[in-house]
Amino acid sequence: MRWNKFRLKTTTEAEDIVSSMLMDIGIQGVEVEDKVPLTQADKEQMFVDILPETDVDDGVAYLNFYLEEEEEKEKMLEKVRTELKEMAAYVDVGDCTIEESQTEDVDWVNNWKQYFHQFTVDDVLIIPSWEEVEQKDKDKMIIHIDPGTAFGTGMHETTQLCIRQIRKFVTPETEILDVGCGSGILGMLALKFGAKHSVGTDLDPCAIDATYENMEVNGIAKDQYEVMIGNIIDDKAIQDKVGYEKYDIVAANILADVLVPLTQVIVHQMKQGAVYITSGIINDSDKEFKVKKAMETAGLEVIETTYQGEWVSVTGRK
Numbered sequence: 223m224r225w226n227k228f229r230l231k232t233t234t235e236a237e238d239i240v241s242s243m244l245m246d247i248g249i250q251g252v253e254v255e256d257k258v259p260l261t262q263a264d265k266e267q268m269f270v271d272i273l274p275e276t277d278v279d280d281g282v283a284y285l286n287f288y289l290e291e292e293e294e295k296e297k298m299l300e301k302v303r304t305e306l307k308e309m310a311a312y313v314d315v316g317d318c319t320i321e322e323s324q325t326e327d328v329d330w331v332n333n334w335k336q337y338f339h340q341f342t343v344d345d346v347l348i349i350p351s352w353e354e355v356e357q358k359d360k361d362k363m364i365i366h367i368d369p370g371t372a373f374g375t376g377m378h379e380t381t382q383l384c385i386r387q388i389r390k391f392v393t394p395e396t397e398i399l400d401v402g403c404g405s406g407i408l409g410m411l412a413l414k415f416g417a418k419h420s421v422g423t424d425l426d427p428c429a430i431d432a433t434y435e436n437m438e439v440n441g442i443a444k445d446q447y448e449v450m451i452g453n454i455i456d457d458k459a460i461q462d463k464v465g466y467e468k469y470d471i472v473a474a475n476i477l478a479d480v481l482v483p484l485t486q487v488i489v490h491q492m493k494q495g496a497v498y499i500t501s502g503i504i505n506d507s508d509k510e511f512k513v514k515k516a517m518e519t520a521g522l523e524v525i526e527t528t529y530q531g532e533w534v535s536v537t538g539r540k
Contacts, residue, residue, distance in 0.1 A: 227286060243306075252285050396412065398473065401454060401476065405433060414442075468492075471497050485517055
């Protein structure tokens with residue numbers, strides 16, 4: 223199937239109200255392109271490796287929407303133009319020019335699979351469900367994982383740094399907390415390495431389904447792990463639910479600028495002698511220094527720093 227793609231030029235001031243109007247008249251889904259800088263609140267909600275870089279806001283926004291080829295596009299476009307004309311009386315909607323192009327129907331849900339293939343982290347084979355384990359890999363620890371809509375396959379260097387550090391410190395009595403758990407891979411591997419119990423927290427509700435599915439596929443019993451949605455940095459209810467002075471290992475593979483405020487909080491969840499494994503830190507002396515300084519300020523001793531590619535992992539002990 224072919225689709226008609228429309229690119230509407232408007233202003234950043236009007237992008238929200240215009241997007242709402244498009245959906246109100248029956249357009250399903252709108253893509254927004256602008257150069258509006260992220261707010262501090264936005265940054266604090268993004269547990270990612272590197273924040274996206276943006277140019278200075280030029281006041282221009284583009285709204286992309288799609289109509290099936292057989293839809294009565296002229297009638298729909300007439301509705302759009304009429305609504306925009308009325309809006310112009312009370313908000314700056316900009317040029318309101320609309321460019322049209324055509325695009326092929328793509329299976330976006332499954333198309334990304336071509337980029338994720340099996341790989342190893344030392345003697346651990348991480349493999350998606352759509353690939354087969356080769357005979358030469360039968361003796362490895364085999365982890366089946368599909369990231370789905372949650373972040374984390376183990377392919378990224380930051381995750382591999384965490385995996386290796388967790389393996390060094392895990393014991394049969396280990397209680398591990400993974401902050402920003404995504405697909406659940408760190409907690410799952412800790413359990414496979416012999417840990418007793420895993421708790422994961424994340425901001426994205428998709429993390430719950432992804433973690434449950436990946437744990438089940440790998441034979442992890444439900445009583446061995448738990449997943450919670452919420453921001454442990456500033457949500458007292460989540461802090462209470464996670465528990466205090468309870469964990470032998472805390473892992474946090476997230477943005478360095480998030481690790482700094484997180485460290486001041488997470489130290490209270492750690493047992494005396496527990497280790498705090500951080501990654502997601504770009505190999506930049508300033509970022510590394512800030513994370514180490516945050517650990518020391520929180521009363522932790524920095525015991526190891528490891529590197530892989532452009533990334534750094536800093537491990538501290540309470």
